[in-house]
Amino acid sequence: MNTPHLSVHHLNAGYGRARVLFDINLTITTGTIACIMGRNGVGKTTLLNTIAGLITPTTGTITHNGTDITHHPPHTRIRNGIAYAPQGHDTFAPLTVAENLHVAHHATKRGGPELIDAALHRFPRLQPLLHRRAGLLSGGQAQQLAIARALVTNPTLLILDEPTEGIQPSIVAEIEQAITDIAAEGITVLLVEQYLDVALRLADTVTVIDAGHIIHSGNRTDLTDETAHTLMAI
Numbered sequence: 001m002n003t004p005h006l007s008v009h010h011l012n013a014g015y016g017r018a019r020v021l022f023d024i025n026l027t028i029t030t031g032t033i034a035c036i037m038g039r040n041g042v043g044k045t046t047l048l049n050t051i052a053g054l055i056t057p058t059t060g061t062i063t064h065n066g067t068d069i070t071h072h073p074p075h076t077r078i079r080n081g082i083a084y085a086p087q088g089h090d091t092f093a094p095l096t097v098a099e100n101l102h103v104a105h106h107a108t109k110r111g112g113p114e115l116i117d118a119a120l121h122r123f124p125r126l127q128p129l130l131h132r133r134a135g136l137l138s139g140g141q142a143q144q145l146a147i148a149r150a151l152v153t154n155p156t157l158l159i160l161d162e163p164t165e166g167i168q169p170s171i172v173a174e175i176e177q178a179i180t181d182i183a184a185e186g187i188t189v190l191l192v193e194q195y196l197d198v199a200l201r202l203a204d205t206v207t208v209i210d211a212g213h214i215i216h217s218g219n220r221t222d223l224t225d226e227t228a229h230t231l232m233a234i
């Protein structure tokens with residue numbers, strides 16, 4: 001039986017008086033990859049930031065494994081298994097790769113040091129870079145570190161905002177493979193992905209946002225490539 005891992009009900013959110021998200025409803029099943037798509041500026045990051053607890057919604061609820069987390073602060077969400085790799089592959093720039101992983105791991109304590117080994121095994125390119133400062137990494141390396149840093153918190157829900165943005169194709173393929181493997185291990189993935197081909201290969205469900213409204217939501221298998229292209233062109 002499919003269990004709802006995360007549900008968003010009638011969510012409205014924005015910045016000050018500027019409303020960005022309008023009546024968003026979303027249900028994500030445990031162990032699936034939910035892909036959010038839409039053009040620039042439609043509110044994708046705002047939705048992820050709200051789910052991660054960085055933005056308080058004006059109205060609506062967010063439920064995680066049956067618990068209403070709408071008013072939980074971000075650190076409580078992380079401790080309860082929600083990890084977030086924000087857009088722009090942000091890392092702790094002055095710290096080394098190893099320090100980035102240890103700080104995130106230590107802050108959450110959701111498992112032993114094997115989590116760090118597993119993250120490095122997943123992204124072997126990081127292994128020889130352990131003592132390099134994160135601020136000196138290439139975009140692709142930094143993105144892999146950002147995902148690895150989320151993984152060392154032992155999440156059950158991994159939120160990724162455009163992990164392939166501005167990254168060369170060979171690394172995009174590695175990141176795509178990593179996301180496939182992560183989901184196959186039972187971790188639920190909430191992904192914002194602009195590259196249509198990557199999104200359509202990864203997604204179990206596809207939600208398209210336009211101007212803060214959901215204009216399409218359904219199973220990937222019910223979406224023809226033609227419909228997907230049409231939706232993305234709106």
Ligand SMILES: Nc1ncnc2c1ncn2[C@@H]1O[C@H](COP(=O)(O)OP(=O)(O)OP(=O)(O)O)[C@@H](O)[C@H]1O
Nearest residue numbers: 015018020038039040041042043044045046047087
């Ligand atoms: N901190 C902020 N303060 C005020 N407005 C903001 C803020 N962050 C984003 N916005 C506005 O909210 C709207 C949605 O932005 P958001 O970053 O959620 O879009 P997005 O779909 O993630 O875009 P992109 O594809 O470019 O990442 C935009 O109009 C943006 O200008």
Ligand SMILES: [Mg+2]
Nearest residue numbers: 044045087161
């Ligand atoms: Mg964004």
